[in-house]
Amino acid sequence: MSCLIVRVALDQPNPILFDYGCAISPAPQPGQLVYVPFGRRYLVGLVCELAEQSDIPTERLRMIEAVWADAPALSNQWLALAAFAAGYYQRSIGEVALASLPSALRNAKRWRRLAIPTSPLQLSGEPNQELPAVTGLPAEAQALPTGERTLTPEQTDVLLTLNAARGFSPFLLHGVTGSGKTEVYLRMIADLLTRDPLAQVLVLVPEINLTPQFEAAFRARFSAGPAQAIVTLHSGLAEGVRARHWLAAHTGQARIILGTRLAILASLPRLALIVVDEEHDVAYKQQEGLRYSARDLAIWRAKQLGIPIVLGSATPSLETWRQAAQGRYTQLTMTRRAHADAVLPSMRLINMGQTTPVPVAGLSAPLMHAIRERLARQEQSLIFLNRRGYAPVLACDACGWVAGCVRCSAYTVLHKLEQVLRCHHCGWQAPITRACPECGNLDLAPLGRGTQRIEETLAALLPSARILRIDADSTRRKGSAQALLEDVHAGAADILVGTQMVAKGHDFKRVTLVGVLNTDVALFSHDFRASERLFAQLMQVSGRAGRTGQGEVLLQTRYPQHPLYEALTRHDYAGFAATLLAERQQARLPPFVYQALLRAEARTLEAAQAFLMQGIALFKGLLGAEYVTCYDPVPLVVVKVMHVHRAQLLLESASRTALQSALRAWQPYLRTLKVKGVVRWSVEVDPLDI
Ligand SMILES: Nc1ncnc2c1ncn2[C@@H]1O[C@H](COP(=O)(O)OP(=O)(O)OP(=O)(O)O)[C@@H](O)[C@H]1O
Numbered sequence: 200m201s202c203l204i205v206r207v208a209l210d211q212p213n214p215i216l217f218d219y220g221c222a223i224s225p226a227p228q229p230g231q232l233v234y235v236p237f238g239r240r241y242l243v244g245l246v247c248e249l250a251e252q253s254d255i256p257t258e259r260l261r262m263i264e265a266v267w268a269d270a271p272a273l274s275n276q277w278l279a280l281a282a283f284a285a286g287y288y289q290r291s292i293g294e295v296a297l298a299s300l301p302s303a304l305r306n307a308k309r310w311r312r313l314a315i316p317t318s319p320l321q322l323s324g325e326p327n328q329e330l331p332a333v334t335g336l337p338a339e340a341q342a343l344p345t346g347e348r349t350l351t352p353e354q355t356d357v358l359l360t361l362n363a364a365r366g367f368s369p370f371l372l373h374g375v376t377g378s379g380k381t382e383v384y385l386r387m388i389a390d391l392l393t394r395d396p397l398a399q400v401l402v403l404v405p406e407i408n409l410t411p412q413f414e415a416a417f418r419a420r421f422s423a424g425p426a427q428a429i430v431t432l433h434s435g436l437a438e439g440v441r442a443r444h445w446l447a448a449h450t451g452q453a454r455i456i457l458g459t460r461l462a463i464l465a466s467l468p469r470l471a472l473i474v475v476d477e478e479h480d481v482a483y484k485q486q487e488g489l490r491y492s493a494r495d496l497a498i499w500r501a502k503q504l505g506i507p508i509v510l511g512s513a514t515p516s517l518e519t520w521r522q523a524a525q526g527r528y529t530q531l532t533m534t535r536r537a538h539a540d541a542v543l544p545s546m547r548l549i550n551m552g553q554t555t556p557v558p559v560a561g562l563s564a565p566l567m568h569a570i571r572e573r574l575a576r577q578e579q580s581l582i583f584l585n586r587r588g589y590a591p592v593l594a595c596d597a598c599g600w601v602a603g604c605v606r607c608s609a610y611t612v613l614h615k616l617e618q619v620l621r622c623h624h625c626g627w628q629a630p631i632t633r634a635c636p637e638c639g640n641l642d643l644a645p646l647g648r649g650t651q652r653i654e655e656t657l658a659a660l661l662p663s664a665r666i667l668r669i670d671a672d673s674t675r676r677k678g679s680a681q682a683l684l685e686d687v688h689a690g691a692a693d694i695l696v697g698t699q700m701v702a703k704g705h706d707f708k709r710v711t712l713v714g715v716l717n718t719d720v721a722l723f724s725h726d727f728r729a730s731e732r733l734f735a736q737l738m739q740v741s742g743r744a745g746r747t748g749q750g751e752v753l754l755q756t757r758y759p760q761h762p763l764y765e766a767l768t769r770h771d772y773a774g775f776a777a778t779l780l781a782e783r784q785q786a787r788l789p790p791f792v793y794q795a796l797l798r799a800e801a802r803t804l805e806a807a808q809a810f811l812m813q814g815i816a817l818f819k820g821l822l823g824a825e826y827v828t829c830y831d832p833v834p835l836v837v838v839k840v841m842h843v844h845r846a847q848l849l850l851e852s853a854s855r856t857a858l859q860s861a862l863r864a865w866q867p868y869l870r871t872l873k874v875k876g877v878v879r880w881s882v883e884v885d886p887l888d889i
């Protein structure tokens with residue numbers, strides 16, 4: 200008797216399906232998880248196909264050990280999503296599909312302990328107290344007091360268009376900071392759930408832990424529903440909680456799924472709308488493992504399902520801006536702040552080349568004056584400096600020695616509170632050196648300024664002010680970011696000093712002054728995306744000022760004439776985006792061309808380069824290689840991290856399809872390459888950092 204063949208995707212780089220025999224009845228179906236032997240181990244895999252025959256001789260065919268039948272199988276649509284992501288990002292289906300599952304599902308020993316929420320879909324006609332009345336959620340949501348807020352005319356207009364959308368309709372909601380985009384999302388979702396009480400909505404945010412207010416707004420508006428109706432999905436959740444939330448989404452129980460980029464791969468059988476808030480944020484790009492863009496996958500998913508998708512931002516990415524300009528996305532615009540008394544903040548550039556009196560420790564007199572005014576009026580000031588630690592380097596004046604990491608080709612950052620020098624690439628740290636190890640000089644000086652140093656300076660200059668620092672160091676402990684932000688909202692701080700963490704979508708109602716320090720260096724970066732990012736970042740951080748009244752932004756610079764700053768003072772996103780796009784077109788850079796990287800990591804730089812050179816040789820022989828430009832390998836800017844040397848080569852094409860098919864053809868050859876000393880290599884499609 201020929202046994203059934205089950206084709207299983209495993210979390211393995213080899214992009215094939217693995218054949219197994221199956222004696223379990225009922226036989227597993229595509230979309231089900233199975234437990235299979237693999238080499239000397241056992242792995243959880245995903246059933247992709249069933250077959251009658253296998254190329255593997257029967258005697259060598261191994262058998263499926265167990266099937267997870269407690270939850271419904273993953274749908275064909277979800278399998279198609281995983282297959283698309285795998286193909287596009289040059290990975291195996293298993294790498295995409297299994298890595299996207301909560302770890303409790305990837306461990307067969309824990310399957311039994313997973314409580315599967317019962318779907319109301321399966322239970323129709325069978326009343327269950329714990330289950331939501333399917334119409335209750337939106338109906339009660341509408342009756343909530345927050346729903347009584349009068350919409351601004353712009354919000355009303357935008358919603359008229361959004362609520363009329365049916366089928367695949369991509370929207371760019373370009374609303375200035377504080378224009379009330381959250382309210383638009385909430386209303387659109389309420390409208391949808393009224394029409395279709397069983398629908399699911401996916402709302403993506405760059406960083407859930409940083410924006411508890413956003414989540415709170417959703418819970419407040421839709422709290423009338425059952426607890427299960429809103430779930431969050433992000434990497435900060437405890438393992439069991441994440442599995443529970445994922446299952447609630449998978450069974451259709453959860454209606455609103457609020458998540459970070461990883462949520463784009465959640466199983467959502469009734470998905471009817473996707474919202475991507477702050478769509479420009481680089482956090483939507485996964486920078487390790489499967490390097491996907493959640494925003495781009497979101498567009499694909501909306502298209503696959505034929506549903507509306509809203510990309511919201513005050514500073515859209517140039518990719519999205521261009522799509523809208525070409526009419527592929529419908530652009531909706533909100534130009535005014537929603538709060539009745541709020542206007543966009545006034546912007547002032549402080550010329551650091553000219554100021555008299557001389558700035559004290561990097562803080563100009565006009566900025567100090569403005570902070571003192573806020574203190575007197577009991578308003579908050581936010582000082583933005585995108586550099587954490589005390590000082591970026593510790594150096595010796597006498598011989599020029601600079602403290603560096605022993606594992607990386609990078610300087611270590613001085614952290615004065617902890618009294619350490621720390622590498623921001625690998626985390627290596629050492630006590631602060633008292634004497635120069637080269638010449639013995641005892642007069643080592645911190646160079647430059649980080650948030651700790653500015654905090655210290657402000658505390659010395661303004662002893663009565665309550666100062667809070669918000670950066671990756673002060674928020675390392677779980678929950679500490681939330682606690683700090685709550686202090687800010689409660690008015691328990693006068694001055695916040697922070698990195699880009701404070702810029703992300705926060706609705707700080709008491710901040711009326713934003714001071715920006717040390718952003719000039721980004722004007723002259725080697726990275727062609729640096730201007731786009733700096734502009735967005737400055738508009739976003741400026742957008743924290745005056746959200747309920749008059750706000751002011753003071754930006755300290757040595758280049759007050761720079762076009763980027765001039766556009767910023769005019770709040771001219773559209774003008775600046777047009778300039779940048781013209782430059783990119785001229786220089787043939789994305790979004791006008793498509794790029795990919797091959798990156799090699801090795802014990803020596805020579806080995807990494809040798810791998811890439813061989814990669815190029817193989818590439819040149821590929822059919823269609825002439826449509827793709829293959830540049831020379833270059834070391835990464837920080838070439839060594841954790842003793843590993845890194846180099847990469849850039850591939851570029853005017854045609855996405857040409858690039859895709861060349862990459863696909865290249866992979867099997869790359870896998871055959873054996874270069875001594877090479878630790879790993881990877882292909883990245885649509886890289887953001889080059
Ligand atoms: N119709 C309205 N009337 C009065 N206030 C409103 C209205 N809509 C929104 N607001 C308020 O305006 C403020 C800004 O809203 P929200 O945080 O949604 O802005 P946003 O567009 O997301 O801005 P950002 O891009 O800076 O995150 C919030 O305090 C919100 O409560």
Ligand SMILES: [Zn+2]
Nearest residue numbers: 604607622625
């Ligand atoms: Zn290091």
